[in-house]
Amino acid sequence: xxxxxxxxxxxxxxxxxxxxAIAPMSLRIKKGEVVALIGPSGxxxxxxxxxxxxxxxxxxxxxxxxxxxxxLYRNPKDLAKKAGIIRQQFDLVGPLPVIHNVLAGxxxxxxxxxxxxxxxxxxxxxxxxxxxxxxxxxxxxxxxxARLSGGEQQRVALARLLVQNPEVILADxxxxxxxxxxxxxxxxxxxxxxxxxxxxxxxxLHSLDLAKMHFDRVIALRDGQIFFDRKSxxxxxxxxxxxxxxxxxxxxxx
Amino acid sequence: MQHKLMYFHSKxxxxxxxxxxxxxxxxxxxxxxxxxxxxxxxxxxxxIQGMLQPDFSLEILKLAxxxxxxxxxxxxxxxxxxxxxGFVFGVLSSGILLKNRxxxxxxxxxxxxxxxxxxxxxxELVWALLFVAATGISPFAAIFAIAIPYSGILGRVFSDxxxxxxxxxxxxxxxxxxxxxxxxxxxxxxxxxPDLISYAFYRFECAIRSSAIMSFIGLGGLGFQIQxxxxxxxxxxxxxxxxxxxxxxxxxxxxxxxxxxRLVA
Numbered sequence: 001x002x003x004x005x006x007x008x009x010x011x012x013x014x015x016x017x018x019x020x021a022i023a024p025m026s027l028r029i030k031k032g033e034v035v036a037l038i039g040p041s042g043x044x045x046x047x048x049x050x051x052x053x054x055x056x057x058x059x060x061x062x063x064x065x066x067x068x069x070x071x072l073y074r075n076p077k078d079l080a081k082k083a084g085i086i087r088q089q090f091d092l093v094g095p096l097p098v099i100h101n102v103l104a105g106x107x108x109x110x111x112x113x114x115x116x117x118x119x120x121x122x123x124x125x126x127x128x129x130x131x132x133x134x135x136x137x138x139x140x141x142x143x144x145x146a147r148l149s150g151g152e153q154q155r156v157a158l159a160r161l162l163v164q165n166p167e168v169i170l171a172d173x174x175x176x177x178x179x180x181x182x183x184x185x186x187x188x189x190x191x192x193x194x195x196x197x198x199x200x201x202x203x204x205l206h207s208l209d210l211a212k213m214h215f216d217r218v219i220a221l222r223d224g225q226i227f228f229d230r231k232s233x234x235x236x237x238x239x240x241x242x243x244x245x246x247x248x249x250x251x252x253x254x
Numbered sequence: 255m256q257h258k259l260m261y262f263h264s265k266x267x268x269x270x271x272x273x274x275x276x277x278x279x280x281x282x283x284x285x286x287x288x289x290x291x292x293x294x295x296x297x298x299x300x301x302i303q304g305m306l307q308p309d310f311s312l313e314i315l316k317l318a319x320x321x322x323x324x325x326x327x328x329x330x331x332x333x334x335x336x337x338x339x340g341f342v343f344g345v346l347s348s349g350i351l352l353k354n355r356x357x358x359x360x361x362x363x364x365x366x367x368x369x370x371x372x373x374x375x376x377x378e379l380v381w382a383l384l385f386v387a388a389t390g391i392s393p394f395a396a397i398f399a400i401a402i403p404y405s406g407i408l409g410r411v412f413s414d415x416x417x418x419x420x421x422x423x424x425x426x427x428x429x430x431x432x433x434x435x436x437x438x439x440x441x442x443x444x445x446x447x448p449d450l451i452s453y454a455f456y457r458f459e460c461a462i463r464s465s466a467i468m469s470f471i472g473l474g475g476l477g478f479q480i481q482x483x484x485x486x487x488x489x490x491x492x493x494x495x496x497x498x499x500x501x502x503x504x505x506x507x508x509x510x511x512x513x514x515x516r517l518v519a
Contacts (some may be wrong), residue, residue, distance in 0.1 A: 053429060080431025091426035095444040095517075104440050108431025115436050157426075164430055 005067070006031040006168050006200035007052060012061035014047055014224075021047040023224040024061055029202065031167075034194055036211035036232070037204040039221035040244055045204040048221065049172045052202060053085045066167060080108035084166035086174050086190075089153045092160075094146030098137065101145050101156050102128040105163030131159035135189055151182035158189055169194055171203035175210070183207060187214050208240055304489030314494050317479060322498040325475035328393065328468065329461040332400025336461075337454055339401070340408025343370055348413040350442055351434045370413070374406025382468050396473045400461050411453050412446075419445040448517040455510030459503050466499055 007029040014022040022044045029035055037045050050056040051063055054070035063070045065082050073079040084105075092101050099122050106124060107115060114123060122128065132138045135155040140148065145156060154174060161169060171190060175183035187203070191214045194201035205211050211218050212232045220227040220243050227243050228235075345351060347366035352359045378399045385395035424441045432440060469477035476495050483491035 055425070055429065076428060076433075077431040080429065085426070085429050087422070087426065090420075091422045093423045093427075093441055093444050095447065096440070100440065104427060104430050104432065107427065107433075107436045107440065110436070112433065112435045112439075115439055119439070160430070 004030050005064070006033070007202070008064040008067075010062050010064070012051065012058035012063050014044075014051060014056065014058050020224050022051070022058070025224075025226055026061075027219070027226065027229070029200060031200055032195075032198045033217060034191055034201045034215050035203070035217045035219060036215035037202060037219050037221065038206075038208060038211050038243070039227065043221040044224040045221055046172055047224075049085065049170050049202065049204060052168070053083050053170050054079055055085075077108040080164060080166065082166055083168040083170060084161050084164045085170040085172060086154075086157050086161055087172045088174070088177050089150050089157065092145050092153055092156055094144070096145055097142050098132070098145050098148070098156055099125070099128050099141050102131055102159045102163055105131075105160040105165070108164065127163050128159070131162035132156075134162060134193070135159050150178055151186065154178065154182075154186050155189070158186070158193070162193065166199075168200045168202070171201070173204055173206065176206055180207075184210065191215065300487070301489050301492075304491075304493045307490055308493040308497060309488070309490040310494065314491055318476070318495050318498045321469075321474070321476045321479045321495065322502060325462060325465045325469065325477070325499075326502060328396040328400065328473075328475065329458065329465040331393075331397045332404060332465065333454070333458050333461045335397070335401035336404035336408055336457070339405035340412055341450075343373075343405065343409035344412030344416065345438065347409060348416040350416050350438065366409075367413075370406045370409040372406070374403045374410065376403060378403045378464050379467065379471070382471055382473065386471060386473070391472050391474075393473075396465060396468050396475075399468060400464055404457060404461060408454065408457055412450060415446045415449045415453070416442055448514055451517065452510055452514045455506060455513070458510075459506050462499070462502050462506065 005028050007027070009025060009027040011024045011026055012022065013020070013024040037048065039045055047056065051058055051070070052065070054063075054065065054073050057071050065073070073082070093104070100119070103118060103122060103124065106127070110118070110123070117123065129138060129141065132141055135158050137152060137155050137159065140152065145153065148156065157174075169190070174190065175186050178186065187205075187210050190203065191201065193199070203215070212235060215232050217230070218232045218235055219229045220239070222243060228239055230239075343366055347363055347370055349359060349363040352362060381402050382395055382399035385399055389395055419442050423445075424437055427437050427441045466475060466477040466480075469475035469479075470481050472478065476499055480492055480495045483489075483495065
């Protein structure tokens with residue numbers, strides 16, 4: 001465990017009833033690394049990300065977020081400074097205007113009265129404007145969020161993450177409901193943001209092309225275990241075929 | 255197979271049974287002259303006549319306007335209190351402000367649920383009678399009689415609306431470090447607002463009706479005038495007052511539609 005680790009996983013495991021979602025695994029991700037998480041459905045990608053976000057805790061083993069065990073982040077406001085998560089596009093508050101969804105990233109810093117006041121006179125509007133400019137949505141600042149397209153909504157979620165400004169950005173299938181062009185666009189913004197601000201990024205993806213093209217390191221999960229963990233330029237088609245092979249075939253082969 | 259098919263037909267069978275029951279019940283009605291009492295037909299005719307020619311004399315219109323104003327005032331005052339209490343109790347009994355799902359969570363939730371049940375168990379007319387007995391005929395009797403059961407009803411429905419808010423956006427607010435109160439502000443309220451408002455308006459309609467009925471026990475307002483005119487067999491006046499009542503309810507309905515449209519659009 002070195003000082004430059006953003007995430008350290010030590011023998012962490014998670015079960016849901018009879019299902020072993022994550023088998024005991026160990027993993028280290030350095031600060032500023034840009035990591036893609038791939039693997040077939042049900043491999044444990046979401047569970048792993050939820051555990052990294054301290055939304056769920058491992059049954060056994062530990063997960064350290066910036067050298068502190070996730071179970072010790074008692075205050076959600078401290079946690080929000082460390083790790084932020086972006087999911088599919090359905091996690092915005094649709095009836096609110098874009099600016100309030102973006103400023104929700106500031107709720108960790110604000111007290112109740114400031115958040116109430118901000119409804120009438122948006123506070124720290126500059127920060128929200130800056131974030132929206134970076135994702136290219138500065139003209140939609142007062143639009144009702146639910147009226148935006150799927151790609152635009154995901155950009156709003158990115159802007160919110162920018163305003164929240166966590167050290168580690170976690171992304172759980174951020175583009176799975178978007179068409180390939182929009183998906184590429186969002187991933188590009190996400191990765192360039194992480195790199196320019198020197199943030200750690202862990203994103204689960206279905207698209208292998210995106211993973212190979214934009215990420216430095218690719219971790220493949222299968223059945224709750226690490227299948228491979230490599231630099232993205234060393235991954236072969238062979239690896240991927242094996243990773244996504246149907247379980248039945250694998251059982252027949254062995 | 256046969257078993258599954260029967261499952262699909264169970265509703266149809268129930269419908270047929272209920273239809274047969276209804277038809278059978280028609281045979282037990284005495285269709286002779288006893289169905290309507292002796293003067294019944296004449297009274298009904300007079301009522302229809304009154305409906306076709308309501309009394310629109312200036313005097314009655316003035317009276318109707320004043321009584322409608324009183325009825326509306328009771329309803330507005332009662333509903334204002336009911337919305338305030340209903341909102342607070344609804345939020346508390348929905349459990350959205352309570353952090354962990356421990357024993358205390360259920361204790362608080364069930365306490366407020368029970369309170370709401372108690373408030374709405376007794377009809378507004380009974381409350382009105384109780385208040386009139388205690389404080390005499392005063393506007394407060396009518397206002398509190400509406401406010402108490404309506405807080406219970408609003409609180410219960412508000413609480414259900416809050417628990418039906420989509421879970422995903424709230425999870426992400428939590429990940430943003432929002433406190434429970436901030437979640438209420440930035441998550442629960444924006445999602446719930448259209449439903450809260452449209453239900454409150456529906457209840458406002460009900461409150462106008464209740465307020466009119468309340469005046470049957472002497473609390474003034476439209477109901478009181480309807481009762482007086484009925485006793486004098488002035489059905490044309492009764493209809494004038496009824497038209498005012500219907501008009502008020504329709505205006506409230508239109509207003510709520512306009513507001514909801516703006517919120518949902």
